[in-house]
Amino acid sequence: MNKSIISLQSIDKDYYVGDITVRALRAIDMEILEGEFAAIMGASGSGKSTLLNILGCLDKPTNGKYKLDNEPINELNKNQLAHIRNQKIGFIFQSYNLLSKTSALKNVELPLLYNNTVNSKERRERALKALESVNLLDRMFHMPNQLSGGQQQRVAIARSLVNNPVLILADEPTGNLDTRTSYEIMSLFQELNKQGKTIVLVTHETDIAQFTKRNIIYRDGRILKDQKIGNPKNAKVALENLPAEEGFEERN
Amino acid sequence: MKIINLIKLAIQSILRNKFRSLLTMLGIIIGVASVIAMLAIGEGSKISIEENISSMGSNLIMVFPSGERRGGVSLGSSDSKKLTISDCEKIISQCPSIKSVTPLLQTNGQIISGSSNWPTSLRGANEYYFEITNQGIAKGRSFTSEEIRRSSKVCLIGETVKENIFGENSDPIGEKIRFNKIPFEIIGILESKGQSTFGSDQDDILIVPYTTVQKRILAITSIHQIFTSAISETASEQAVKEIEETLRKAHKLTGSEENDFSIRTQEEIMSMLSSTSQVMTTLLAAIASISLLVGGIGIMNIMYVSVTERTREIGLRSAVGGREQDIMWQFLIESIFMSVTGGIIGIILGISIAFSVSHFMNWPINITVDSIFLAFFFASIIGVFFGWYPARKAAKLDPINALRHE
Numbered sequence A: 001m002n003k004s005i006i007s008l009q010s011i012d013k014d015y016y017v018g019d020i021t022v023r024a025l026r027a028i029d030m031e032i033l034e035g036e037f038a039a040i041m042g043a044s045g046s047g048k049s050t051l052l053n054i055l056g057c058l059d060k061p062t063n064g065k066y067k068l069d070n071e072p073i074n075e076l077n078k079n080q081l082a083h084i085r086n087q088k089i090g091f092i093f094q095s096y097n098l099l100s101k102t103s104a105l106k107n108v109e110l111p112l113l114y115n116n117t118v119n120s121k122e123r124r125e126r127a128l129k130a131l132e133s134v135n136l137l138d139r140m141f142h143m144p145n146q147l148s149g150g151q152q153q154r155v156a157i158a159r160s161l162v163n164n165p166v167l168i169l170a171d172e173p174t175g176n177l178d179t180r181t182s183y184e185i186m187s188l189f190q191e192l193n194k195q196g197k198t199i200v201l202v203t204h205e206t207d208i209a210q211f212t213k214r215n216i217i218y219r220d221g222r223i224l225k226d227q228k229i230g231n232p233k234n235a236k237v238a239l240e241n242l243p244a245e246e247g248f249e250e251r252n
Numbered sequence B: 001m002k003i004i005n006l007i008k009l010a011i012q013s014i015l016r017n018k019f020r021s022l023l024t025m026l027g028i029i030i031g032v033a034s035v036i037a038m039l040a041i042g043e044g045s046k047i048s049i050e051e052n053i054s055s056m057g058s059n060l061i062m063v064f065p066s067g068e069r070r071g072g073v074s075l076g077s078s079d080s081k082k083l084t085i086s087d088c089e090k091i092i093s094q095c096p097s098i099k100s101v102t103p104l105l106q107t108n109g110q111i112i113s114g115s116s117n118w119p120t121s122l123r124g125a126n127e128y129y130f131e132i133t134n135q136g137i138a139k140g141r142s143f144t145s146e147e148i149r150r151s152s153k154v155c156l157i158g159e160t161v162k163e164n165i166f167g168e169n170s171d172p173i174g175e176k177i178r179f180n181k182i183p184f185e186i187i188g189i190l191e192s193k194g195q196s197t198f199g200s201d202q203d204d205i206l207i208v209p210y211t212t213v214q215k216r217i218l219a220i221t222s223i224h225q226i227f228t229s230a231i232s233e234t235a236s237e238q239a240v241k242e243i244e245e246t247l248r249k250a251h252k253l254t255g256s257e258e259n260d261f262s263i264r265t266q267e268e269i270m271s272m273l274s275s276t277s278q279v280m281t282t283l284l285a286a287i288a289s290i291s292l293l294v295g296g297i298g299i300m301n302i303m304y305v306s307v308t309e310r311t312r313e314i315g316l317r318s319a320v321g322g323r324e325q326d327i328m329w330q331f332l333i334e335s336i337f338m339s340v341t342g343g344i345i346g347i348i349l350g351i352s353i354a355f356s357v358s359h360f361m362n363w364p365i366n367i368t369v370d371s372i373f374l375a376f377f378f379a380s381i382i383g384v385f386f387g388w389y390p391a392r393k394a395a396k397l398d399p400i401n402a403l404r405h406e
C-alpha cells in the first residue's frame, strides 16, 4: 500500500462569532495516500475551504490530530509550520493570489526565496522548469495583469510546484474560469498526478470532480460520501470534444 | 529569507512606489539637512567668535568699574566708584605678572574734514594700547609719551574712517580732521580688523591720547576702563589676583566689602560667548531634530498604510513559507532603507545648504564629521524605531485572515 500523505483523526473546527458557535467541521476522519487525486465536494458552507486551510497548515483545527507526510502538524510551532508550508505543500487559490506588478517568473520564484538552501541560480532554473511544465515559458516576463485568468492560474500552479511539494492543495482552482480553460487546468492536474503528485482539490462542480480519482462529499461539516472513481474521465479528451465556439479561438 | 534577498525586496518595493517613497523620505531629508546645516552654522559662528576674541590679544585683561561689564561699553553708572589713572599706575608698579597697562576712555562723535563728515567712536588710550589689544599700525606711528603728557591733538584712524573721509587709496597721514569741532592731526592708520563678533565694524574708530579725551573732549579726571596684558597667557590667573589685591587696597576696601570693580580675562569672555553660541547651536539642532522626528512619524504612517494595503501579499508570503521574522524584516528593512537613503540625501542637501549660506550670506560655517555621523545615526534609528511597529503588525497577521482580506 502507498504511504499516507494526509491522516486526519476526529478533526473539529469551531468558529466563534459573538455568541454563536459555527461548527464548520465535526469529527472528521480522513486518509489520503500518496498518488491520490481527490476532490472535496459539497454545497456552499459545508466546510470545504475550512478543511483545505487546515490541510494546508494555514489554519489550526479546534480539536483532533493531523499528520502530514508523517509530521504531527498539531504539535508544531509557527516557524515549523511555515517550513512545512514551504517544503511540503503547494497551495492554489481560487483567486490566484499572484503578486501584482511582479513578473510570472518572479511569482513562481517566491516560495524558493523562503528556502535558504536554494541559491539564486538554482532558483531561476527551477522556476523556469515549473513554468515550462505549465507551458508558460513564453509569458515569463508578463505581469499578472497582462495574463488571462487561465494563464494566471497556471502561474499559480507553477508556483505551487516549484518547491517540489508532497501535496498540492487547490481551493476551487477553476471557480473563476470558463469551461474550456477549466478543462485545460484539470488536464494539467491529471498530468501532474500521473507523474506521482498527490492532489486534493475543492470544487462544487461535478463535471470538474469527474476528472479526479476520488470524490469526498461534505455536508454540514461531516463527510457524507466518500467514493473511488474507478475510471476517471480524461480532461484532454474532454477538451478536444468540446464544441468549438464561434469566434472563440483557443487562447494560450 | 536571506538578507540579500530582503534588501532586494525592499528596493523593489520602494521603486514600485517611487513618488510615495520620495514623499516619505522627504521628512527625513529635510530633518537631516536642517540638522547638518544648523550645526554647521552654529559651529561656524562659535569658531569665528573665538577667532575674533583672540584677535583682541590673548593675554588681555580688562578692568571695569562695577556694573559695567557689557562688552566694555561705558554705562556711566554714577554710584559705582570710578577708575582713575592712579589705579593704572598702581597696577603697573605693584603687579609683577602684568606687562603693560593702558587706561581707556570711549566716546562717540562726528568727524568732519572739508565737506565730508562721518559719525564714529573715539577711544582714548596710551601708547601701550596697540600692543595690549593686538592692534597693528598699517602706516604712520603710534603716539609718543610726550604727546600723551601734553594732551596732543593727534590721532590714528581706522580703515573705515579713512575710506569714508578720504577715499580708499588715499594717504591721509599729516592731514587734519575735526572730531566734535576739535582739530586732530592724523599720525597713523590702523591695520584692518574687520567685523567684530557683535557685528560692529572694528575699523570704524579713532584713537587719540587718553589725556586729550579727559581734558579736551569729556572734561573728566576719571577713566572708563583699564586694559592690561599679562606677561604670558599662563600668568593670566595670577595677574587677575594681583590686580584685585592692588585695587582693593587702592579703593580702601576692607574684608567683607564687595569689589567696586570687575575683572575679565579674554579667556573668560571667550568661554562666555562661546557658551552662548553653544546654547544657540543646541537650540537650532533641537528644532531641526523635531523635523527629523516628524519625518520618522511620516515613515511610520506610510509603513502602516503599506502593511494594510499589502495584507493579502503578506498572507500569501506566509502561505508559501514566509516565517514571522521574514515578514518582519521585509518591512523593517524597507523602512530602514528609506530612512537611510533619506539620511544620505539629507546629508548632501544639508552640506550644500551650509555651503550656499556661507557663499551667499558670508556666514562662517564649519561642517563637522561628528554632525554628519550624528544625523546619519539618528536617521537610521528613526527607521528602526518607527518601522518596527508596522513591521511587527505585519508579522503578527494570521495568514488565513490576511489572505481573506478584501
Ligand SMILES: Nc1ncnc2c1ncn2[C@@H]1O[C@H](COP(=O)(O)OP(=O)(O)OP(=O)(O)O)[C@@H](O)[C@H]1O
Residues within 6 Å of the ligand: A015, A016, A017, A022, A023, A024, A042, A043, A044, A045, A046, A047, A048, A049, A050, A051, A204
Ligand atoms: N472566519 C470565519 N468565521 C466564522 N465562520 C466562518 C469563518 N470561515 C468559515 N465560516 C463558516 O464555516 C462554515 C464553512 O465555511 P467554508 O468556507 O469552509 O465553506 P465552503 O464549503 O468552502 O463554502 P463555499 O463553497 O461557499 O466556498 C460556514 O458556515 C461559514 O459561515
Ligand SMILES: [Mg+2]
Residues within 6 Å of the ligand: A048, A049, A050
Ligand atoms: Mg470555499
